[in-house]
Amino acid sequence: MKENSSGKFSAAVNCPIRQVLDRFGDKWSILVVELLSGKGRLRFSEIGQHIGDISQKMLTVTLRSLESDGLISREIFPEIPPRVEYELTALGKSLVPHIESLTGWGVEHLDAILQNRKAYELRQKKTTY
């Protein structure tokens, strides 16, 4: 593993950070984990309702992906009508604090970021570089 002088991983192509980023770079995964963290155990339709604007397809894809990674478990109840419930695994739960660390930062600095964006926009209009 290549490291730089400060002991951090490099951003090179084969950097393991990439694997993590590729995994959570999608639109919904983190959101689903967060949701399951707060609600505990939910069925398919409930997850969809809570998120609100996710399509059925993307919800399926996201859940399969999370299940494949072992972050959530999927239990099928052989009933009519069918019922499927999802919840975080131990691995999934171990991820939650780190996600909330990031989202916590976001919530805290969101206003500053939005103001920076606005200021940047104005500078672009006034000045022609």
Next chain:
Amino acid sequence: MKENSSGKFSAAVNCPIRQVLDRFGDKWSILVVELLSGKGRLRFSEIGQHIGDISQKMLTVTLRSLESDGLISREIFPEIPPRVEYELTALGKSLVPHIESLTGWGVEHLDAILQNRKAYELRQKKTTY
């Protein structure tokens, strides 16, 4: 702001977590922040070289976006040939620990995740649900 019984933000459409996710859901932003965190101050071409497989266009877009949010600063040296250097702002630096919290988790559990994926794949082949 709507909250659920556990005190966490809901995953609803207007949830502020979305804003953070939308911001860092792209392929390169976090990587650039991490890189600048380790290297301190870099010029355009250096960032591109360290990352390796980013196109010039996407590097420009990513840097502009980060600058717009106030996470990195951009200094232009009026020389020939031109030189432009980037580094993290205080706001950008404040984000680093949270990113490393997440990537640290990823590095730690990457093997388990990859094994889960493999096991899941095998199950899909053997069993026909």
Next chain:
DNA sequence: CAGAATCCGGCATGATACTG
């Protein structure tokens, strides 16, 4: 109800050429 399968458009991203 919980999905699987299919089609399809748009945007993110890439490649290329040009400029100060």
Next chain:
DNA sequence: CAGTATCATGCCGGATTCTG
């Protein structure tokens, strides 16, 4: 060197339909 401008494209994700 550090971009900008333009064109090309892949695949992400939405809408729809069908099934057990």
